[in-house]
Structure formats: C-alpha cells, structure tokens
Amino acid sequence: MLEKLKEGLQSALKKLIGFSVIDEEAIKEFLRDIQRSLLMADVNVKLVFDLSKRIEKRALEEKLLPGISRKDHIIKILYEELTNIMGKEPIINLPPNKTNVVLLIGIQGSGKTTFAVKLAKFFQKKGYKVGVICADTYRPGAFSQLKMLTSKVNIDLYGDEKIKDAITLAKKGVDYFKAQGKNLVIIDTAGRHKEEKDLLMEMKEISTEINPDLTLLVVDGTIGQQCYSQAEAFNRTVKVGGIVVTKLDGTAKGGGALAAAAATGAQIMFISTGEKVDDIEVFSPTRFVGRLLGLGDIKTLLEKFKELELDEERIKKMMSGKITMEDFYLQLEQLRRMGSLKRLLELLPLPFDISSKEIEDLEDKLKVWKSIIQSMTKEERENPDIINSSRIKRIARGSGRSEADVRELLKRFKESKNLIKSSKGKVLRQMMGKIGKI
Template sequence: MRDLMDAIGSIISRIRGSTLIDEETLRSILRDLQRALIRADVDVKLVYELTKSIEEEFKEAKELPPGLTAKDYLVYLLYRKLTDLLGGDKEPDVEVKTKPYILMLVGTEGSGKTTTAGKLANFYIKRGLKVGLIETDTIRPGAFDQLRQLAERVKAMFFGDPSLGNAVNIAKAGLSRMISSKADLIIIDTAGRHRNEEELLSEVKEIYEAVKPNEVMLVVDATNGKQVGAQAEAFSKYVPVNSIFITKLDSTAKGGGALVSAVKTGARIKFIGNGEDIEDIEVFNPRRFVARLMGMGDVESLLDKVKAMEEEEEVLEDIETGKFTLLTLMKQLEAMGKLGPLSRILQMLPMGLMPQLKELNDDQLMNAQDRMRKWLSILRSMTKEELLNPNILNASRIRRIAKGSGVTPRDVRELLRYYNEMSRMMSSLKKSQRRLGSLFRRFSINQGQ
C-alpha cells in the first residue's frame, strides 16, 4: 500500500500547489489518479466511474461550500469518493453481543487464517472476553501446533484432536468443549488446502451445517488484488459470507484492488492485518483509512489510542507522586504496545508533523520495536516484589529473569540502566517542579508588596 499512499499523497500535493484548477489541470490530476488506482489493481471500470463522477461533480458545483477554495473542494471530493468506494464512512460493529458467539474462519491456502485466528483471539481477550480456538485443518502439516502456540501466547483456550478423523468431528467436539468451558467467543479455523476446490468448499459447508456459526468470516490475502472478489463469490455459493478480514495489507501494491473487490461482494470488511505480529490487527474504518491514504493523518485514531493509554490512572498517579517502579515501567510499555507498530503510529500523523520522527529509517524503527518487546518479556519474568523493589535484583535473580525471558543477563542489565535513568529523570523533574513552585510563590509575594 505504500506505493498507493505515495502516489495519492503526490496528487494531493499537486492539487494544493496548483494556482488554478482549470479543466486541463483537473483532467491531468484525474489521469494521475487513474494510473495510481490501476497500478493498485483496482478494476478499470470502477476507476473510470470514480474519476468521471469526481470530474462531473466538481464542474457542476456552482457555489462552493463556505470557507472552501476550489482546491479544497477537489480534495474533499477525492476523499469522499474514495471513502464511498471502500464501503462508506461507517465503522463495522465488532462487539460480541451473543454469548457464546461462534465465529468460523474460511479462506484459501496461504491467506493467513491461522495467524488471523490468533490475532482475533488477542483482540477480543483484550476486550475482556474468554476466547476459545478450535483447529479443524487436518490437511496442512503443523496447523494444530501453530494454533496451539498462538493460543498459549495470547492465553486463549485451545482444542484440536486429529485422531477424531475429520474436520467436522473435530469442530463438533471442540464446540462442545468450549461451550462447557463457558467461552464467550469461539473461533473455528478451517483448512485452506485440498486436492481440489470442490472438496475444500464441501468441507466448509459441512462444518457450517454442523456448528451453525453466528458469523462466517472470509480471510483473504491482499496480494491477490481484485481476485479477492472471485474468492468471496466462490465461498458464498456454499456458506453465507458475513464479513471479511484482509491480511498482508502492509506488504502489497495490490491492496487497493483487494479492498475494493471485497466491498463489491456486499460483505463488510471488518478487520485488516497490517503486519505479521499478533498485535497487527485493525478495525477497518473506510473514512480513517482514506484519510491516512491521502496523507491527511489518522489523528483521530491516534488520539483514541492515546486516550486509552492515558486512562492508566495508576501509572499516572505513580509518576505524579514519584513512585516510579519497574511495575510502572511495565505498564507504560504495555500501554505503548496498544498503539501498535511505531511505523503505523507515524503513518497516522499528518505530513509535516514531527518530521524528525518521520525521517527514522525502517531499521531504526524495527530496533526500537524489538527492544520494547524484549524489555516487556524481561519485566513479565519478574516477581511482583522485584517489580516494586528493583534494589533486590542481584546477580542470581538477574540470571533467573534472563533465562525465563529468553534473553541474556546483559539485556536485563541494559533494561535496569534505562530504568535508573528514567527514575533519576522523574526525580529531577519533581525537584524542578518544586523549585518552580517556590519561585512563583516568592514572585507572587513580592508583587503583592
């Protein structure tokens, strides 16, 4: 998607830099837009219809909305039309209102269903739900182990028993187990590979009829571009496709085609995957997505996440009172993790905001992200006593923590050095505040005299 973002960003810059939007300039800008969308694998007919409607609406506007220039209006039209193309401005409802809620994942081989199951489990566990994962793929070697490991990582329940013989038997047994364990959300992962398409789709239909899921979610690979629509059509002939999860949207130039093709099926795009990590899942909001695509900055999304982070009242109270412990640091890092990858945070910022951050290269961003994950692993290997009282961390404890978190003692000591620096900084800040307060009080007294 980076190529499309760069291309549309250039178009916006060109509009902003134009002295006059005459007919020739308008057509030239729309030709650039057509080329950008076609390169992103958006259907040619849809591209033509989109640009034609922008041209007609721009020309027909006799009076511009108050406060808007012709350039502003053209950018607005582009934003509105792209948003409509991607499904409108309404965010999908991701709340689980019925419990237990049964979600069945379907899709072709390589679409990323199993990883998606882990991402969805993590997403809903963070919302306070008890989640169960069921693996029914008896075709792909390692499918059961992969989902079991993901379940352990996110602390979800897991069921998978290849000895039961076939996918339908596994699905029914797993469903019974999860219901008896009082799971709020039950996610069923299905196979994506068979000897032929007919066999795959028939199995999907049999599982559907056996478990009667509340929702069927089609998982599609963004690199398939406009072929996503054909996949959705094929599955919908066998089971009702209620929603779509698009994976690998961060790594392909065909993402635009995948998004548009998915919308045209009539099923709602519910989530998108924008990375390989378990945290790289995002509720798909066309309005926010287009704003980010146009370089306008998804500030609203960023502020929503920052607000959630700021609601960690306990962390804020610790900092304000000077009780800065390793537990405080762990909570801060966990809150930062909710913001997602650093590269995605920077994409949410409007162009021109904090340019020094945007100049960081991919390696620097990756190193910072990796260090944050490593430190969280170290902190989670400590006891509550160690987190609250770092002074007790001797060589023996450091070796135990390093072994438990899969790092070296040197990594643990690096974290402790960072903590000590932060602690000194917090202490210095409190002293500065006290000195500043004293200065203001003396100033006020002198002024009163």
C-alpha cells in the same frame, strides 16, 4: 501500509495544492495522477475510470459552499469517492451474553490461522472469554502451529489430531467451550481453493452443522483484485458475513484487494497490517482513506491509548504537545505495546515526510532513551531545558551511554513536542481548509 499508494495519492494532492489556477485541465491532470496511483495498486480498471468520471463531474459541476476553495472541495470529493469504493462501515454484532461462534474460511496461505489468534486476542482484550478450535485436518502441523500461537497469548485451544473429521471436531469444540462458559468461539478451518469442490462441500457442511453467528472469509491482500472472484466463489457456497484482508503491510496490491472485496457487497470487517498479534484493526473506510491521503486518524490513535488504560488528562496533554520527559518515559513501554512506531505515525496528520529508515532508527533507540531518562533527576525530567553540558556528562555516565546519545534524545524530544503541536491543526488547515467533519 500501502506505502506506494499513499505516496502516489499524497503526491497528487501536493501537486493540486501547488496549482495557481484550478481549471478543467488542472483537474484532468490531477485525476491522471490519481488514476496512475490506483492502477499501480491493482484497483480494477473500470472501477478507477468510473471513479475518475464521478470526481471530474462533481468537481466541475458542484457549487462551492461559502468560504470553501475549489482545491478544498476537490480534496473533499476525492475523500468521499475513495471512501465509497472501500465499502460501508462494518457492523459487528457479537453479544457478550451468549456463546458466539465465528467460522473462519479461505484458501490455504491466506493467513487464516495467524488471523484466528489475532482475532482471539482482539476480543479477549475487550473482555470476551475466547476459545479457538483447530478444525484443519488436512494441513500437517496445523494443530501444532495453532497450539504454539495460542499458548503465547494465553488463549484456550481445542483440537485433537486423532480425529480426522472436521465437522466432528468443530461440533465437539463448540460443545466443549460452551460448557466452559466461553462467549466467543473461533473455528479455524482447512484452506480451500475455489475449485476444490470436495473441500468446499465440507466447508458448507461445517457451516450447516455449526450454524455460526459470523462467517469471515480471510483473503490475502497480495493477490489484489483477484479477491473479487475468490470472495464470489466462497459466497456461492456459504453465506459470507464479512471479509478479512491480511498481509497489507507488505504488498503494493492492497488497495486493489480492498476495493475488490468491497465490490462483492460483503463488508470488510478486519484488516491485518503486520506480523504481531496486535496488528489487527476493524476496517473503517473513512479512517483508512484519511490515512491514505495523509489526513491522519486521531480517533484510532486515541482508541489505542484507551486500550492501554491511560489517564485521559495525560492523553490530552500529550496530544497538545505539552509533555515532559517524565511523560515520555512513562509512555515508552506502552507505546511499544501499541505496535510499531511507523503504524502510530500513520495515524497522525504529519506536516512532512518521515522515512522508513528514520522510523526504524527511532524504534531501535527506545531502549537507549529509557535508560538515559532513568538516569535523570526528577527536576530534569520535568524540565529538560535545564540540562546543560555538565548534566549531560553526568547522565551519560549514569546510563552507560554516550553524551551524543543524551544530546540526541534531548533533540528528538523537542522535535516530537513540536511535531505533535504542529500536527494538531496545521495539516488540516493546509490540506482540508474548512471541510470540517470528515
């Protein structure tokens, strides 16, 4: 996610850490690198230079706390200032004891329909009884697409291709799901352009008739800072309660989109980071910036484990690096359910870079590794160190894999243990020193 921006910011941090002396010129050079990275991510020019001035002023004038190095202090300032331009932590208030109605609006092509299903699944996993309404009467095949997507994830859908009035559809759908006892109803509307007055008026009428508990504006992350004018135009027509930024997995302009959306004053509530139905997360500026700077997001990772209902002791054991091949085997399928390995690794403060090609290779090997582990004895799973050449031959024959595959699994398993152990504190000590609670 936002790979170019991440690479640029982390490269600037590495350069800063490498300076022997942190003087005014070193700070200016550091800020030039930060500016370059943000501008390439399509962050608004004025926003970038205002940010730079604040960082420079604080870096030169703020008094250092005892035991804190100037490098650590500058990294802390960068973290805080980037977090500020990304907006506030979202507050999502949808009480489960009532029927909550969420209205999705946005221009055509923003990923609104796909997001409707992601949002439905997100809340279904949290125990909500969810229904989705197709109120898009303009786009050919809109109902068919939504029907296909919702059926795949067992979400109830209301729609009627014979009804051409979106307001009638929305009202009927809400009444239908209320009668079924749903406590969350998501309405997917037709795409609007900010200049299409008739469509904007219809959107306003739907909002007035339905009186939704939350209106979410879905914007395409690939349009960068144009998100600002888009959000402003929609907000003049209906009260936008929150913003959703989609397609952040495949754009260099995602940083600009997020900063622009936050500049409207509306909360960014969700981001969509991939094509899978689980590629959705509540947007947290603090966690997001931590990942951009390579500081990890252990809290989100633990939440993902919690969704899988893993044993707490097993999580702690895994995070400490004290895992056996048995633990590894039990988690393979569950890890696959959590999303791509690439996204999971983003949540860890890794002490070195892992290329996209390496991550893809690892994902391809998960099935191979599973069959290899199944061919091990219980003793071998609990203590892989006892696996010698003769055992490798036997395991390879039993799994139908090559001896090279078995050896690579053992090698990767050891590397993973070491990686998790080292990531627990090494990077925080190196890059953040004693900054502490951020």
